[in-house]
Amino acid sequence: MSSRITDPEQLKELLGIPFTPEQTACITAPPAPQVIVAGAGSGKTTVMAARVVWLVGTGQVAPEQVLGLTFTNKAAGELAERVRRALIAAGATDPEVIDPDNPPGEPTISTYHAFAGRLLTEHGLRIGLEPSTRLLADATRYQLAAKVLREAPGPYPALTRSFPTLVSDLLALDGELSEHLVRPGKLEAYDTELLRELERAKLSNADLRKIPETAEARRSLLALTERYRTAKRSRDLLDFGDQIALSAELALTRPEVGEILRDEFRVVLLDEYQDTSVAQRLLLSALFGSGTEPGAAGHAVTAVGDPCQAIYGWRGASVANLDDFPEHFPHADGTPATRYSLSENRRSGGRLLHLANGLAEPLRAMHEGVEALRPAPGAERDGMVRCALLSTHTEEIDWLADSLAHLVRTGTPPGEIAVLCRTAGDFGQIQAALVARDIPVEVVGLAGLLHLPEVADLVAVCEVLQDPGANASLVRLLTGPRWRIGPRDLALLGRRARLLVHRAAH
Known part of the structure; x- marks a missing residue:
């Protein structure tokens, strides 16, 4: 590997970026374990791309020996493009060179789940996973879970929620078990012991009295979760949670896999590390950290994250992974990994x-x-900070919409304005208020799309077709623009329905 970059000032000049001293320290650190606590707006993606350029340009690693992992396909694509542009700008790779026998190498940039899937494809047989195993899409997961629920022998008196909610609960419990590497039997034993202890305890208020009900419901749901897992295995199917759990098992029990991966990828970048789960941390540390064998420590792993932006605990993420990175990924001599900070926004x-x-x-x-x-x-x-304390929610939305309309009228492009909401339930009203003031609006994400009236009506139709007892969706359709049935007529329909049910029963 030839050396093209010799000092940080040369890197700044090649990339055209005036790096701060703290960014430069992260970029030019030796190829060893390090964690970068990167605050909002501090340029973490730029730093990750520049670190790849520095390590490649100084001859310490080849481009194809770099692995970058992040959470979404969009983020992976952005990081890959940033790295590719930076390598070209620094002259570390030449995209114009066409040599079939020796093509220019490129880093591997992937999502965490795609990396786990690749791991199982290449090494799954080591733990008995058949190559024919297929990945379940979200819709198919729901359909299979619903089938399991409908065909369950029952009865399950502790499960009192609606059918769609129970399907979602089943999938959530299955995912949580996978993300935390908890066996169903261990959770069942815990709930059984908890219920035994609660029988002897005095539950003094309504909230405490709900605990035995919840634990009993979870035990019933656990039995259904095991049936769901059996259904997946019998069909050679996996979901994303299974991918992570099985790849963690593979990494923890087959040390030769870690040796292969460490030889293939000399440098590893872990993005948004505060959002990784327990299973993902065990997978990564077994492959590239303290590992399962003495020579595993000291690998050049750079994790980037911000504990103040850890918002995915509800889906199994553990911010402790970022806090404890120095112990999970020690230097070769056993000392904790180096911790850096990026704080200039x-x-x-x-x-x-x-x-x-x-x-x-x-x-x-x-x-x-x-x-x-x-x-x-x-x-x-x-910058400017303004606060408004208003009497009603409607006044708040009007004040917000009027403020944005003023900004647009005085020359601020709408594309430079963002509105952040506490809950997605506010999207529809804010969008309507802005549209009424002739301000173009883009609602970002599926959650926002679902609050558009026409989309909400379509979702309601699907819910009623799937479950005729979905009363809220049915009422939305009956009172909507297609049928326009008023409250009084709905009450009469309800009375008639109860009468027909009574007659059928007798």
């Missing part, structure tokens, strides 16, 4: 950062290495 002005730092202070105190965000030099007094 180039996205926001000083006034907004001052407010954000005050709100996030309790979070920073809970995690090591998290520094208060600071503005770029010269931006200390940039």
Whole structure:
């Protein structure tokens, strides 16, 4: 490997980026384990791309020996493009060279789940996983879980929620078990012991009295979860949770796989590490961290994340993975990995950062290495913060829409304005208020799309077709623009339905 870059100033000049001293320290660190606590707007993706360029350009690693993992296909595509552009800008790779026998190498950038899938495809036979195993799409998962639920022998008196909710609960429990590598038998034993202890306890209020009901319902749901897992195995099917759990088992029990992967990928980048689950952490640390054999420690793994942006605990993510990275991925001599911080925010002005730092202070105190965000030099007094305390929700939305309309009229492009909501339930009203003021709106994400009236009506039709007892969806359709049945007529229909049911029963 020839050396093309010799010092950090040359890297800055080649990429045209004025890196800060803390960014430069992260980029040019030796190829060893390190964790970067990167605050919002501090340029973490830029740093990851530049680190690849530095390691490749200084001759420490070849492009094809770099592995980058992130959570979404969009993020993986963005990181891959950033790395590719940076390598070309630095002259570390030449896309114009066409040599079938020796094509220019490129880093492997993937999602965590796709990486786990590749691992099972290439090495699954080591743990008895058949090559014919297929991955379940979300819709197919729901259909299979619904089939299992309908065909379950029952009865399950503890399960009192609606059928669609029970299907979702079953899938959620199956996923949580996989993400935490908890065997169903272990959870059943825990719930059984919990119920035994609760029988002897005095439950003094209504909330405490709900605990035995919830534990009993989870035990019943656990039995259904095991039936669902049996159904998947019999059909040679896996879902995303199974991928991670099985790949973690593979990495933990077959040390030769880690040896192969460490030889293939000399440098590993882990994006949004605060959102990884227990199973993902065990998978990655077994392959590239402390491992299952003495020579595994000291691999060049760079994890990037921000504990203050850890919002996926509900789906199994563990922010402790980021906090404990130095112990999980030690240096070759056993000392903890190096911790770096990125805290200069180039996205926001000083006034907004001052407010954000005050709100996030309790979070920073809970995690090591998290520094208060600071503005770029010269931006200390940039930006404006306005607060409004209004009497009603409607007044709040009108104030927001009027404020944005004023910004647009005074020259701010609509594409430079973002509205963040506490819940997706506010999307529809805010969108309607902005459209009424002739402001173009893009609702980002599926959650926002589902709140559009025409889409919500279509979803309601599907829910009623799948479950005629979905009363809320049925009422939406009957009172909507197609049928326009008023409340009084709905009451009469309900009375007639009860009468017909009574007659049929007798």
